[in-house]
Amino acid sequence: MDYISILQIFDSAVRLATPLLLACLAGLFSERAGIFDIGLEGKILVSAMFAASVATFTGSVWLGMLAGLMGSLVFSAMHGLASITFRGNQLISGVALNFLASGITVLIAEAWFGLGGRTPGLSGAERFLPIELPFVESFSGVPVLGPLYKELISGHTLLVYVALLMVPVSWFVLYRTRFGLRLRAVGENPAAVDTAGISVVRLRYASMVIAGILCGLAGVYLSTGLGAGFGKEMSAGRGYIALAALIFAKWRPWYALGATMLFGLLEAVANRYQNIDLGGFIVPVQFMQALPYILTVIILAGFVGKAIPPRAGGQPYVKER
Amino acid sequence: MEKMPKWADVALIPLINLAIAFALSALVIWAxxxxxxxxxxxxxSGALGSTYGWGYTLYYATNFLFTGLAVAVAFQASLFNIGGEGQAVLGGLGVALVCLFIPFPHWSVALVFALAGGALFGALWALIPAWLQARRGSHIVITTIxxxxxxxxxxxxxLVNLLRPAGSMDPASGPFPETTNLPTFHDMLAPLGIAFSKSAPVNISLIIGLVLAVAVYFLLWRTRLGYEIRAFGKSQDASTYAGISVTRITIVAMMISGAIAGMMSINNTMGESERLILNSVEGAGFIGIAVALMGRNHPFGVALAALLFGFLYQGGGELALWTKIPRELITVIQALVILFTGALDNMVRDPLERAFIRRAKRRKQRRQEQPEQGAAG
Structure with a gap:
């Protein structure tokens, strides 16, 4: 394997990791505020469908993005309503929303386009196109770093860079602002936050909004950046892998970057090589596909460091009367 | 009285929830x-208008009866088993291995062994998440997903590397031997002089499922183990204090759940396709969640809910065939049922509970006032 093909695999890993990263950060904000979010998958799917549909209708990817974000936010609001206002079971709500997304996206896409649940293919201004960073050509002569800059760093769509930027932003918001401190506190001990005179309900809804936007971006990227149009079930379990990455990352932003990049790399390798031959022993492609899930179970089992979720996660907060 | 009457809890609220879910589904169709x-x-008419329709409705209902019971048993122990799908997949493998590699003289013997094979594989697939939950504190919902x-x-x-017959492109096992083919309702009802559609896949598994539902009822409400499972589900602390082992109940409840999910495969794999195919479970494991929630985790309720979803599934298939409404409508209805009976339950329950309490108070007041009036008159 030569240098360029290694770079190409990493390049593809970055693309594939981007939706995972955005969804993982969405889950991070939600779960740090004490709300389990199994519904990442559904939000990605809804956003992907609306983004592609509106981009088709208007010819503008920006309007598509807006529609995708709206769709994802509506789902976030439903999750908030069920788990914050009506103190329902957050896991059940998430499961329900995933099914709702999986069904309703096909229903709407079929009603609008009649293509069996697909949207028409997008092109030109209906998509996010790769951005060529400056000086690519002048650097291309530099050995090692030149190709690295050209293949790996430059030439992604805007949302890839946005996703990467979201990592330090999330870290800053969570660990260096008052809002972040309160958000983390509400996931550990909501009663204490309430005693301090801060609204638990408002903080948790705020986390739902942030999660909705980030998950929405993941969906928008999926149908208008990575792909060119929406297809049935196109999220393909990415929401669950993001959930896995979140546990892998132990609910921290920088670790989330590492975990999603690893899972992106696994996917890239599995896409490129069907069966990997390790000197006589063949690793089947199915094993590569299952690897993120297997790794998560191992992490969850606490064999490789312990993953401790936010303490109040999953419990509705009932104010003392 | 500080509570709602029982009938409101077990019948009225689920019916209101269901009505909301259906109303929204109708809105979606209209939209x-x-x-x-x-x-x-x-x-x-598509699901109930002919023995063919009934045959499919009951066939799907059988799948959902198994998975619904599986989810319900785990729910009784406060464990949310989203893994019914995977357990049923593995159960299918167990059923297939039994059918493919043991020569059976008669289907009845094959059925007993297939049930055992499906149950074993399903239970083992549930064992690992259960053990991880009980001993390592890993969240069962995430691990089962x-x-x-x-x-x-x-x-x-x-399927691709081991069970696929040579020369076949299809990721599926070869057909099971004929002695393992289960009698369908057509075969069973013909001797009684009742004509039942020959092409409908409903088979003896439905009877097995109903027997299983009764068995689950007895297990949960008439045995010591069932009592422990329910006590554990109500309060983990109290049951630990009473000497119930957390590890044991978690593992036992999950293995029973996995076994029931695994046994579902006698219906779809042994009864219908008569070979192991890639996507034989078709999401039945997930529909089990809706069925269990709808049926309030009681075998009788689960059986009714399974029938309802069997009807929706077959009826939805007919819709997809004859109108422009895609099959995914079922997924939407299923999602709305889970949402309203599961997550948004309090939206209906709280106001209703308040109304009942208010009414009870008023009645009490009136009763207190009446004797005074009598004395004055």
Missing amino acids: IGEDPWKAVKMMV MFNFIAASLLNYI
Whole structure:
């Protein structure tokens, strides 16, 4: 394997990791505020469908993005309503929303386009196109770093860079602002936050909004950046892998970057090589596909460091009367 | 009286929840430009209008009966088993191995062994998440989701590399021997002089499922183990204090749940396709969640809910065939049922509970006032 093909695999890993990263950060904000979010998958799917549909209708990817974000936010609001206002079971709500997304996206896409649940293919201004960073050509002569800059760093769509930027932003918001401190506190001990005179309900809804936007971006990227149009079930379990990455990352932003990049790399390798031959022993492609899930179970089992979720996660907060 | 009457809890609230879910589904049908009333009529005639329709309705209902019972048993222990899908996939593998590699003289013997094989594989697939939850504190919801994906990959590998007959492109096992084919309702009812559609796949598994439902009832409400499972589900602390082992109940409840999910495969794999195919479970494991929630985790309720979803599934299939409404409508209805009976339950329950309490108070007041009036008059 030569240098360029290694770079190409990493390049593809970055693309594939981007939706995972955005969804993982969405889950991070939600779960740090004490709300389990199994519904990442559904939000990605809804956003992907609306983004592609509106981009088709208007010819503008920006309007598509807006529609995708709206769709994802509506789902976030439903999750908030069920788990914050009506103190329902957050896991059940998430499961329900995933099914709702999986069904309703096909229903709407079929009603609008009649293509069996697909949207028409997008092109030109209906998509996010790769951005060529400056000086690519002048650097291309530099050995090692030149190709690295050209293949790996430059030439992604805007949302890839946005996703990467979201990592330090999330870290800053969570660990260096008052809002972040309160958000983390509400996931550990909501009663204490309430005693301090801060609204638990408002903080948790705020986390739902942030999660909705980030998950929405993941969906928008999926149908208008990575792909060119929406297809049935196109999220393909990415929401669950993001959930896995979140546990892998132990609910921290920088670790989330590492975990999603690893899972992106696994996917890239599995896409490129069907069966990997390790000197006589063949690793089947199915094993590569299952690897993120297997790794998560191992992490969850606490064999490789312990993953401790936010303490109040999953419990509705009932104010003392 | 500080509580609602029992009938409101077990019947009224689920019915209101269901009504909301159906009303929203009708709205969805209307919004995509179809007539909801016509759709309902078509679903009823397609699912219940002929023995063919009934045959499919009951076939699907059998799947959901198994998975619904599986989810319900785990729910009784306060464990949310999303892994019914994966457990049923593995159960299918167990059933297939038994049918393919043991020569059986008669289907009845094959059925007993297939049930055992499906139950064993399903239970083992549930054992690992259960053990991880009990001993390592890993969240059962996450691990069972992960195990669904792992099961899908594992089955894909086994079908493609091990069980696929030579020369076949289809990722499926070869057909099971004829002695393992289960009698369908057509076969069973013909001697009684009742004509039942020959092509409908409903088979003896439905009877097995109903027997299983009764068995689950006895297990949960008439045995010591069942008492422990329910006590554990109500309060983990109290049951630990009473000497119930957390590890044991978690593992036992999950293994029973997995076994029931695994046994579902006698219906779809042994009864219908008569070979192991890639996507034989078709999401029945997930519909089990809706069925269990709808049926309030009681075998009787689960059986009714399974029938309802069997009807929806078959009726939805008819809709997809004759109208422009895609099959995914079922997924939407299923989602709304889970949402309203599961997550948004308090939206209906709280106001209703308040109304009942208010009414009870008023009645009490009136009763207190009446004797005074009598004395004055």
